Amino acid sequence: xxxxxxxxIFSKTCEYAMRAVFxxxxxxxxxxxVGIREIALHIxxxxxxxxxxxxxxxxxxxxxSSKGPNGGFYVDSGxxxxxxxxxxxxxxxxSIFTGCGMGLSYCSESNPCPLHEDxxxxxxxxxxxxxxxxxxxxxEGLIAxxxxxxx
Amino acid sequence: xxxxxxxxIFSKTCEYAMRAVFxxxxxxxxxxxVGIREIALHIxxxxxxxxxxxxxxxxxxxxxSSKGPNGGFYVDSGxxxxxxxxxxxxxxxxSIFTGCGMGLSYCSESNPCPLHEDxxxxxxxxxxxxxxxxxxxxxEGLIAxxxxxxx
DNA sequence: TAAATAAAAGATAAAAAACTCTTTTATTTA
DNA sequence: TAAATAAAAGAGTTTTTTATCTTTTATTTA
Numbered sequence: 001x002x003x004x005x006x007x008x009i010f011s012k013t014c015e016y017a018m019r020a021v022f023x024x025x026x027x028x029x030x031x032x033x034v035g036i037r038e039i040a041l042h043i044x045x046x047x048x049x050x051x052x053x054x055x056x057x058x059x060x061x062x063x064x065s066s067k068g069p070n071g072g073f074y075v076d077s078g079x080x081x082x083x084x085x086x087x088x089x090x091x092x093x094x095s096i097f098t099g100c101g102m103g104l105s106y107c108s109e110s111n112p113c114p115l116h117e118d119x120x121x122x123x124x125x126x127x128x129x130x131x132x133x134x135x136x137x138x139x140e141g142l143i144a145x146x147x148x149x150x151x
Numbered sequence: 152x153x154x155x156x157x158x159x160i161f162s163k164t165c166e167y168a169m170r171a172v173f174x175x176x177x178x179x180x181x182x183x184x185v186g187i188r189e190i191a192l193h194i195x196x197x198x199x200x201x202x203x204x205x206x207x208x209x210x211x212x213x214x215x216s217s218k219g220p221n222g223g224f225y226v227d228s229g230x231x232x233x234x235x236x237x238x239x240x241x242x243x244x245x246s247i248f249t250g251c252g253m254g255l256s257y258c259s260e261s262n263p264c265p266l267h268e269d270x271x272x273x274x275x276x277x278x279x280x281x282x283x284x285x286x287x288x289x290x291e292g293l294i295a296x297x298x299x300x301x302x
Numbered sequence: 303t304a305a306a307t308a309a310a311a312g313a314t315a316a317a318a319a320a321c322t323c324t325t326t327t328a329t330t331t332a
Numbered sequence: 333t334a335a336a337t338a339a340a341a342g343a344g345t346t347t348t349t350t351a352t353c354t355t356t357t358a359t360t361t362a
Contacts, residue, residue: 008250009160009273012350015254022265035308049351055310068359069307099159103166105302114173114289114298118280122160125276129269138265147265151256163320186338200321206340219329220337 009126014091017053019043019149021087024063024073025080025135026142033072044151053091060090080136088130097127160277165242168204170194170300172238175214175224176231176286177293184223195302204242211241231287239281248278 008015020039027034036054040047054073058065062082065073075082088096100107101119109116141147159166171190178185187205191198205224209216213233216224226233239247251258252270260267292298 008246008252008254009270010252010254012254015252018253018266019255037308046351048353051309052311052351058309065309066359067307067309067357069361071308071359073309095159101159101161101166102169102300103159103161103163104170104300106299113300114292115169115280115284118284119160122273122276122280125273129266129273133266133269141265148257149253149255149264188338197321199323202339203321203341209339216339217329218327218337218339220331222329222338224339 010088010092010096013053014088016043016045016050017057017087017091018084020045020050020054021057021063021075021084021135022138022142023149025075026139028074028076028080029136029139030143033066033070033074035072039073043149057087057090062086062090075135080134080139082135083131084133084135085127085130087135097123161239161243161247164200164204165239167194167196167201168208168238168242169235171196171201171205172208172214172226172235172286173289173293174300176226177290179225179227179231180287180290181294184217184221184225186223190224194300208238208241213237213241226286231285231290233286234282235284235286236278236281238286248274 010018020043023039023043024034036047036051039045039054040050043050054063054065057063058073063073063075063079065071100113101115101122102113104113107113107116138147142149161169171194174190174194175185187198187202190196190205191201194201205214205216208214209224214224214226214230216222251264252266252273253264255264258264258267289298293300
């Protein structure tokens with residue numbers, strides 16, 4: 001019913017995605033592409049599972065990739081300016097931004113559930129956070145080694 | 152990867168728990184105990200699954216129960232004054248209040264991850280919301296029929 | 303053009319969450 | 333005290349999420 005440790009706000013899939021994209025962004029700023037093995041190592045995620053996630057982000061155009069030697073994942077300068085919200089939305093869908101906190105399907109602006117207004121505020125703040133956090137936001141800190149993305 | 156509808160902030164288990172407790176609180180205010188069947192019906196949850204959830208809440212002392220005819224679940228006047236946070240904590244554990252948004256286990260006040268401060272604000276607001284929402288908060292609205300807890 | 307590299311894709315497996323069913327125990331009331 | 337009621341408890345099942353393994357395709361460079 002409630003266990004050892006999990007349960008943040010986001011799924012593990014989404015957590016891996018966020019960490020991976022920050023890592024890729026850092027390497028891109030340094031002018032390098034980076035392979036899955038290295039990413040997985042540095043953000044502490046299972047490599048094949050991460051591969052799936054990055055494939056999806058790549059297909060959605062949120063990150064770029066190239067095959068072959070010296071290939072790997074990267075983002076261009078436009079990508080560095082994208083908000084983290086794009087990543088979360090690609091993985092979790094819209095419902096985290098819009099769904100009812102109590103899971104009521106009827107709940108909406110015009111027919112709100114008891115907690116609707118309170119949840120709206122919380123969600124608003126999550127959206128602000130995810131919109132304000134650009135993918136390249138932590139590059140300096142990461143490059144300088146003041147920040148890490150591994151467990 | 153991302154599906155038809157789910158993914159709120161809380162698990163379904165937790166959503167059912169919140170809705171059920173609001174419903175029980177309403178009935179308790181009206182002086183009635185209420186059986187699982189009726190609760191499940193009114194909050195739109197699978198009855199046997201809900202039974203498990205209520206058993207846990209009951210064991211934790213967050214709601215009360217009595218067996219036999221005219222038995223059922225209820226809360227006393229003290230229970231009506233409890234915050235919703237108690238319910239959520241019983242189901243989800245503490246991590247939703249304290250865990251790292253990016254799933255980093257090292258992340259803490261003294262060794263924060265890149266998003267630590269932003270997440271702290273969001274979590275603070277969730278806590279405020281859950282602490283300010285007392286279990287009996289919506290009784291009038293529910294009794295008057297202005298609010299519902301079903302899908 | 304061959305060898306090496308790296309992502310893409312597909313198929314499976316394990317773990318957790320959500321859900322169901324059956325039996326037992328306690329309580330009430332007729 | 334017997335019958336009815338309702339929660340408690342235990343033992344499954346199903347679905348979803350998380351994770352793994354294998355094969356294929358594309359690209360580069362030597």
